[in-house]
Amino acid sequence: MFIEPRVGNRHNAPRRGWIEVVCGSMFSGKTEELIRRLTRARIARQQVEIFKPALDTRYDTEDVVSHNAARIRSTPVAIPSEILLLAAGSDVVGIDEGQFFDNSLVEVCQQLADNGTRVIVAGLDMDYLGRPFGPMPALLATAEFVTKVHAVCVCCGEIASYSYRIAASESQVLLGETDSYEARCRPCFLEGMQTKALPSATQSAVTH
């Protein structure tokens, strides 16, 4: 879908930068798609730098790793401004788990793109309650290109847009995979949320 245009051109025109966002629920293929685009840019001999939030230690402290074990080396960063310092001179910057950064990620991506860098951000558009997550809504609004990918609902097999939390925690950030989350379509997500809202005695009557 995306080509790998040479950054800079023969006529000494300024480098063109832009922002691409890949969003969706957990298990929807965001990381696979990010790795695919970055790999193609490297094949085109572009200088690529990849970042992820330092708090994301789920599969690896350094690599970006997909649920089906595709991986690519990255630099973990605590705050978005580190990306500006570390990405100087890059043609392409990839950022995974964008939802875990604060809103300054939006300005950092804008600065990179203004200076001619192609920026690709992958992240959850919604949290486990279906609320817009971190800087993702503002990035979606300001990106030139947006791709929403979908998982398969583990309850019914339809396309899934929601990350349903099966773990008990109510904090917005809870690292996990299939131990803590399920990809669900809208009706199956709503059904799960309604069941959770029932008093516990009624819940066990419903599930048994």
Ligand SMILES: Nc1ncnc2c1ncn2[C@@H]1O[C@H](COP(=O)(O)OP(=O)(O)O)[C@@H](O)[C@H]1O
């Ligand atoms: N419910 C599901 N729907 C689709 N893919 C799933 C599901 N559960 C596990 N997977 C696996 O997850 C892979 C996508 O992983 P990944 O790119 O890391 O997704 P994301 O970054 O969106 O969480 C799929 O190729 C598939 O192998």
Ligand SMILES: Cc1cn([C@H]2C[C@H](O)[C@@H](COP(=O)(O)O)O2)c(=O)[nH]c1=O
């Ligand atoms: C929905 C939701 C998810 N998380 C965490 C769980 C995972 O560690 C990541 C998402 O990873 P993926 O590559 O998209 O599968 O985010 C969270 O902390 N809070 C949530 O509400």
Ligand SMILES: [Zn+2]
């Ligand atoms: Zn479903």
